[in-house]
Amino acid sequence: MSLPQQPSRRAVLRATAAVAAVAGAPGLTGTAHAAPGTAAARADVGVSADPFPLSAVALLAGPFQRNESRTHAYLKFLDPDRLLHTFRRNVGLASGATPCGGWESPTTELRGHSTGHVLSALAQAHTSTGDTAFKTKSDYLVAGLAACQDRAAAAGFNTGYLSAFPESFIDRVEARQQVWAPYYTLHKILAGLLDAHQLTGSAQALTVLTRKAAWVAWRNGRLTQAQRQAMLGTEFGGMNEVLANLYQLTGDPLHLTAARYFDHAQVFDPLAAGRDALSGFHANTQIPKALGAIREYHATGETRYRDIARNFWNFVVGAHTYAIGGNSNGEYFKNPGRIASELSDSTCECCNTHNMLKLTRQLFRTEPGRPELFDFHEKALYNHLLGAQNPDSAHGHHSYYVPLRAGGQRTFSNDYQDFTCCHGTGMETNTKHRDSIYFHGGETLWVNLFIPSTLTWPGRGITVRQDTGFPDTASTKLTITGSGRVDLRLRVPAWATGARLRLNGAPVAATPGGYARIDRTWASGDTVELTLPMALTRESAPDDPAAQVVKHGPIVLAGGYGTTNLTALPTLQPGTLAPTGTPLEYTATASTGRVTLLPFYRTHRQRYTVYWRV
Numbered sequence: 001m002s003l004p005q006q007p008s009r010r011a012v013l014r015a016t017a018a019v020a021a022v023a024g025a026p027g028l029t030g031t032a033h034a035a036p037g038t039a040a041a042r043a044d045v046g047v048s049a050d051p052f053p054l055s056a057v058a059l060l061a062g063p064f065q066r067n068e069s070r071t072h073a074y075l076k077f078l079d080p081d082r083l084l085h086t087f088r089r090n091v092g093l094a095s096g097a098t099p100c101g102g103w104e105s106p107t108t109e110l111r112g113h114s115t116g117h118v119l120s121a122l123a124q125a126h127t128s129t130g131d132t133a134f135k136t137k138s139d140y141l142v143a144g145l146a147a148c149q150d151r152a153a154a155a156g157f158n159t160g161y162l163s164a165f166p167e168s169f170i171d172r173v174e175a176r177q178q179v180w181a182p183y184y185t186l187h188k189i190l191a192g193l194l195d196a197h198q199l200t201g202s203a204q205a206l207t208v209l210t211r212k213a214a215w216v217a218w219r220n221g222r223l224t225q226a227q228r229q230a231m232l233g234t235e236f237g238g239m240n241e242v243l244a245n246l247y248q249l250t251g252d253p254l255h256l257t258a259a260r261y262f263d264h265a266q267v268f269d270p271l272a273a274g275r276d277a278l279s280g281f282h283a284n285t286q287i288p289k290a291l292g293a294i295r296e297y298h299a300t301g302e303t304r305y306r307d308i309a310r311n312f313w314n315f316v317v318g319a320h321t322y323a324i325g326g327n328s329n330g331e332y333f334k335n336p337g338r339i340a341s342e343l344s345d346s347t348c349e350c351c352n353t354h355n356m357l358k359l360t361r362q363l364f365r366t367e368p369g370r371p372e373l374f375d376f377h378e379k380a381l382y383n384h385l386l387g388a389q390n391p392d393s394a395h396g397h398h399s400y401y402v403p404l405r406a407g408g409q410r411t412f413s414n415d416y417q418d419f420t421c422c423h424g425t426g427m428e429t430n431t432k433h434r435d436s437i438y439f440h441g442g443e444t445l446w447v448n449l450f451i452p453s454t455l456t457w458p459g460r461g462i463t464v465r466q467d468t469g470f471p472d473t474a475s476t477k478l479t480i481t482g483s484g485r486v487d488l489r490l491r492v493p494a495w496a497t498g499a500r501l502r503l504n505g506a507p508v509a510a511t512p513g514g515y516a517r518i519d520r521t522w523a524s525g526d527t528v529e530l531t532l533p534m535a536l537t538r539e540s541a542p543d544d545p546a547a548q549v550v551k552h553g554p555i556v557l558a559g560g561y562g563t564t565n566l567t568a569l570p571t572l573q574p575g576t577l578a579p580t581g582t583p584l585e586y587t588a589t590a591s592t593g594r595v596t597l598l599p600f601y602r603t604h605r606q607r608y609t610v611y612w613r614v
Helices: 009-022 063-077 080-090 113-129 132-150 168-174 182-200 203-221 225-231 239-250 253-260 265-272 283-300 303-319 350-366 371-388 421-429
Strands: 057-059 438-441 444-447 453-457 462-468 475-481 484-492 500-503 506-508 514-522 527-531 536-541 544-552 555-562 572-579 586-590 593-599 607-609 611-613
Touching (some): 063 113, 063 132, 063 371, 080 113, 080 132, 113 182, 168 225, 182 203, 203 253, 265 283, 265 303, 303 350, 350 421, 371 421, 371 484, 371 555, 438 453, 444 462, 544 572, 555 586
Antiparallel strands (some): 462 475, 536 544, 544 555, 544 611, 555 593, 572 586
8 A cells, every 4th residue: 555645754864863863872761770870862841850770779578579570481482473373474474483462463453462572571681681691682683674664665665664563554544444453563563663772782773763753753743633532542552651661762853743743632621621531431541641741841841741740640649449449340441439330350461550650750850859759659559450460371471450349359361372462561660679669860769669670770889788578578678888968868658657667776757658768878887777568458349438448557458259159249347357477468257257368469269259248
């Protein structure tokens, strides 16, 4: 298929020049997890805190390290030729590989999206571990995609086009004809190429990326504003985010123009006005738009974008979020406050929370003084995403939905016959658990999460080791190696009433719901110990105060029901809750009899209830 107009030679040359300008400098702090010493063409606006490179943080033994290891094993197992099969066939190249199944089958309209997720996960795994096996596989995929892109014209497509489906899918979405979500898939490939460039140093990835981005700018620049806005009624992933990121990396204004083409007025205008109009919208279509908005703020300094992202986060977290930190029922936002009335087998799509944590992270870069950001991050990370990986799978298979109806049970993906969106984001989630534990800005160090880990601060000669059994144990200890001035900010969660902080054994003030501050010149051997009392509490649903969740500190407890299905919320007698002697586990009496409550993230291989009638 050929269109009347090709992307201009000027656009292609501009993209090539941008590649030359930044090739060999794979770094952009605001987007991925850049290596130290690299620089983007443009500095982010309105940012006062940044994450450390993934390579600067090592996970110590614990559940996050175990999840990461399983996903690393899966990435090494995957056959790249199977992932490239539909791309090659799309442009007439031979492929003897066995096609993938599920959402990657040759007849599924979303085919190709998983290759983008895999590129991102490989890049994160490589920069985290230094294992060249991840880079080798990433380079092979990038080279395969480049060969397919080079065949675009011969296949009847326009210059720069790259996908596992024909360009006619774009004709259909522009005409508002039935088609799944072609720009959703294209976003995943663009984002994967960007990560491959930034985190593995692949110059070829940037070449393919900028050629494809030039095609996006040309393709959408042909449309009227009305045509573009109509098209945006279809899910398009984080197109505005990845294009804003590319603008920051290259400095080419073509990419900012293209990013703005994906500003969806129907969603952005109410958010900018401070109005929650999310009910009835597909949740994971909207979350990446807000993530794109905060990146457009970082690119332009236009505060309207910041307000859109901030208001979106406030609305979702404040009025659309279940006790486990997830959102949506049947993938859609409901009326604000509808929680107990929206418990089903299709609650809490994992992609939503993956993207909400990405948004939280970018908002923290913008407003590091907001302690509620990482209180939410902690809630969603432990109660939703940590348990969404199958601990019995050597390859870290992942959940799509996390059912919250009484009697629900997690289900998981598989190696090659699933490839849903959440299988893809699950690979990304579990290769970047290092990304938000610590942030820095100048001499300030923020400690946001209590995950056993070691931070080696690039260029400072300072190492921080965090030893903790949290949440099984209610404390964490930081040990400093090296010396120098550091303004330490340690999160004291809002739930930690009675928290106690000690520096080298001496008490320091610590107020829950904020960051405790210790600004000093540190010496090797200095220690900071934070004790976090974890009370047993209950959280009511906003639409039904009698529907409640039991929590130990921030950890949601679920009742284990084995193979027994339930048709209604059991009634719990809170006064019968008694610890078992196993950390975070209790027994209680419910209308169904005696029941064991345990952390929801550890509730596998059985049916459960999270909400109770009290």
